[in-house]
Amino acid sequence: MLIKVRDVKKIYEVGIQKIEAVAGIDLEIDRNEYVAIMGPSGSGKSTFMNLLGCLDTPSAGDYWLNGKEVSNLSDDELARIRNREIGFVFQTFNLLPRATAAQNVELPLIYGGISADERRDRAAEVLESVGLTDRAKHRPNELSGGQRQRVAIARAMVNRPSIILADEPTGNLDSKTGIEIMSLFDTIHAAGNTIVMVTHEEHIADYAKRVIRLLDGKIEEDIRTD
Amino acid sequence: MSAGTTGIDPRDKKGQVWTENFRQALEVIRTHRMRSWLLIVGVAIGVTTVLAMVTVMSGLGKRIQSDIVSADRPYLFISRFDPMGGGQDRRDLLRRKQLTIRDVKFLEENCASCEKLDLQIDPQGRMRVLRYEGERTNLIQVVGATHNMGHMYSISIEYGRFFTEFETDRSRRVIVLGYGPAKDLFPNRDPIGKWIKIGNHRYEVVGTMASRESVLGSISENYAVIPFTTYEKDLGYRFDDYQIGITIKPEFELEEGVDEVHALMRASRKLGPGEVNDFYITTSEGFKEMLGSILTYIGLVLVVISSIGLMVGGIGVMNIMLISVTERTREVGVRMALGARRNDIMQQFLIEAATLTGAGGMLGIFLGLLTARGVAKLISFPYSVPIIWIIIAFVFSASIGLIFGLYPANRAARMDPIKALHYE
Numbered sequence: 183m184l185i186k187v188r189d190v191k192k193i194y195e196v197g198i199q200k201i202e203a204v205a206g207i208d209l210e211i212d213r214n215e216y217v218a219i220m221g222p223s224g225s226g227k228s229t230f231m232n233l234l235g236c237l238d239t240p241s242a243g244d245y246w247l248n249g250k251e252v253s254n255l256s257d258d259e260l261a262r263i264r265n266r267e268i269g270f271v272f273q274t275f276n277l278l279p280r281a282t283a284a285q286n287v288e289l290p291l292i293y294g295g296i297s298a299d300e301r302r303d304r305a306a307e308v309l310e311s312v313g314l315t316d317r318a319k320h321r322p323n324e325l326s327g328g329q330r331q332r333v334a335i336a337r338a339m340v341n342r343p344s345i346i347l348a349d350e351p352t353g354n355l356d357s358k359t360g361i362e363i364m365s366l367f368d369t370i371h372a373a374g375n376t377i378v379m380v381t382h383e384e385h386i387a388d389y390a391k392r393v394i395r396l397l398d399g400k401i402e403e404d405i406r407t408d
Numbered sequence: 409m410s411a412g413t414t415g416i417d418p419r420d421k422k423g424q425v426w427t428e429n430f431r432q433a434l435e436v437i438r439t440h441r442m443r444s445w446l447l448i449v450g451v452a453i454g455v456t457t458v459l460a461m462v463t464v465m466s467g468l469g470k471r472i473q474s475d476i477v478s479a480d481r482p483y484l485f486i487s488r489f490d491p492m493g494g495g496q497d498r499r500d501l502l503r504r505k506q507l508t509i510r511d512v513k514f515l516e517e518n519c520a521s522c523e524k525l526d527l528q529i530d531p532q533g534r535m536r537v538l539r540y541e542g543e544r545t546n547l548i549q550v551v552g553a554t555h556n557m558g559h560m561y562s563i564s565i566e567y568g569r570f571f572t573e574f575e576t577d578r579s580r581r582v583i584v585l586g587y588g589p590a591k592d593l594f595p596n597r598d599p600i601g602k603w604i605k606i607g608n609h610r611y612e613v614v615g616t617m618a619s620r621e622s623v624l625g626s627i628s629e630n631y632a633v634i635p636f637t638t639y640e641k642d643l644g645y646r647f648d649d650y651q652i653g654i655t656i657k658p659e660f661e662l663e664e665g666v667d668e669v670h671a672l673m674r675a676s677r678k679l680g681p682g683e684v685n686d687f688y689i690t691t692s693e694g695f696k697e698m699l700g701s702i703l704t705y706i707g708l709v710l711v712v713i714s715s716i717g718l719m720v721g722g723i724g725v726m727n728i729m730l731i732s733v734t735e736r737t738r739e740v741g742v743r744m745a746l747g748a749r750r751n752d753i754m755q756q757f758l759i760e761a762a763t764l765t766g767a768g769g770m771l772g773i774f775l776g777l778l779t780a781r782g783v784a785k786l787i788s789f790p791y792s793v794p795i796i797w798i799i800i801a802f803v804f805s806a807s808i809g810l811i812f813g814l815y816p817a818n819r820a821a822r823m824d825p826i827k828a829l830h831y832e
């Protein structure tokens with residue numbers, strides 16, 4: 183089992199109010215699954231993704247990633263897990279504006295301590311796999327939205343993570359570009375990677391092989407579609 | 409094992425992140441040219457001031473030392489009391505017997521380590537005007553001395569000669585002019601053999617001194633020397649102060665000379681055992697040391713004052729780094745999401761701050777040395793580049809970046825990655 187989550191909760195305290203953004207989730211995700219998480223706004227999708235991505239630790243419950251308990255790690259250990267096990271794809275791309283496509287892709291490798299030569303080779307390799315070899319030296323503002331998201335996907339892939347987490351990866355793209363990105367995800371999935379993606383759109387969720395619907399921080403429905 | 413958990417040497421990691429952070433710092437400086445340059449220039453001005461100050465002070469110090477203690481050979485100097493010593497009753501000291509030519513003669517006969525001796529009469533600030541035909545000097549000091557004075561203080565003669573022992577013994581009215589009065593009285597004429605007037609007495613000019621090109625300027629050149637015998641005859645005054653200068657033979661240590669002179673002086677002054685000295689021996693080395701420590705203190709104070717400029721630069725870097733951190737909140741979030749540890753982020757901003765102030769430091773070092781060299785040319789003193797101060801200047805300015813960058817960097821490092829990622 184790649185991901186195993188037991189009764190995980192995330193509670194935010196705002197003033198005297200307690201918000202259960204994630205209100206007790208049990209979930210298992212296997213290697214090479216392709217999961218879409220859906221649900222209305224405020225249902226806790228992003229909060230849950232942040233927990234899965236080790237950007238945050240749960241208020242209660244347990245989380246095993248790759249057989250390792252990660253719910254109580256220190257900041258540095260979490261950073262290490264994020265670097266090696268997780269590839270993030272964001273709605274707003276989150277590329278560094280001053281860095282070229284290749285430099286953006288190299289970032290996780292830098293924090294992984296990979297030498298400059300190997301970084302260059304691996305960045306070139308993943309950029310090729312997303313079809314952007316000729317854009318390697320371009321900065322984000324010289325790229326289209328779809329190209330930027332492909333750079334971001336390349337960056338998420340470059341450290342060969344255990345899981346790719348995408349929070350509304352097509353949210354800022356037009357539908358045609360969104361479909362291009364989804365077919366890229368299909369290819370990545372076909373190559374054996376595990377993908378968990380948050381989306382609002384049914385036709386995007388259709389690409390996934392499993393759809394989990396959240397409501398008020400709980401799983402309402404969990405359907406396999408393959 | 410998953411592909412993501414390949415073994416990575418943690419030592420390796422440090423190097424990679426460090427290089428990235430440094431590259432990043434240069435990149436930021438490049439993209440924010442205006443703001444970076446303003447800061448760099450600010451720090452540079454601070455460093456320039458400090459370094460120029462230090463360089464000028466150390467050069468000036470050496471020059472002043474060599475000007476005041478201008479002798480090729482170390483020498484002893486006997487006066488009635490310690491010229492710098494306080495605490496004693498001045499009137500009591502002034503009642504002490506004057507040093508006399510008899511003391512000099514006694515030393516000359518008995519002192520094995522003494523090379524040359526000179527008796528000098530210091531007019532204690534009394535000034536005179538020298539006249540020749542229509543020309544006149546400003547108020548200058550006329551001192552009395554023996555023929556050995558020229559040798560003792562390595563006075564270099566431009567025209568003519570110093571007066572001789574014979575002339576001293578006969579109290580001849582001969583005079584050696586300093587560079588200043590020589591120029592004043594004989595702007596375009598050969599001064600040798602001319603008779604000048606001091607008061608109502610006439611003196612034959614036998615020599616003039618070369619310019620000393622001293623930082624002390626005209627002070628060290630505006631005097632004239634006549635034989636002390638002539639001085640006593642013509643210009644003597646009861647408050648004149650007599651001093652003895654002695655050079656020590658090269659085969660003797662300065663300390664040996666001091667010891668011998670001390671013993672002989674007690675004999676010459678007929679001091680019984682237990683009686684306190686009624687004279688005081690200074691050495692040129694001791695004098696140099698004392699001057700050196702005074703100059704060091706002055707220099708230190710100046711450096712402290714001018715470092716305040718650097719503190720202002722520090723506040724500047726703090727301000728810029730706070731802006732930089734806020735502007736790049738999202739970048740911090742992204743880096744954290746991609747695996748940067750809090751220390752990596754901290755290091756990134758510290759390196760950026762230190763690079764800014766370090767660059768300012770290097771520019772300042774360059775400008776400071778340039779300034780110092782300019783000043784050195786202007787007032788002619790030996791321009792020495794104090795390497796240690798260059799290193800200190802660089803380390804210090806880089807540290808200012810580190811110290812004042814600490815708070816902004818820490819602020820960046822403590823960000824919550826989720827909030828940072830969604831910062832607008």
Ligand SMILES: Nc1ncnc2c1ncn2[C@@H]1O[C@H](COP(=O)(O)OP(=O)(O)OP(=O)(O)O)[C@@H](O)[C@H]1O
Pocket residue numbers: 194195196201202203221222223224225226227228229230
């Ligand atoms: N840092 C926070 N502090 C307080 N409350 C928070 C915080 N983050 C999220 N919440 C609350 O937790 C709940 C779940 O938020 P979350 O962002 O996970 O929703 P979501 O399903 O991603 O919504 P959307 O589809 O709009 O992105 C919301 O009610 C939100 O207001």
Ligand SMILES: [Mg+2]
Pocket residue numbers: 227228229
């Ligand atoms: Mg969300």
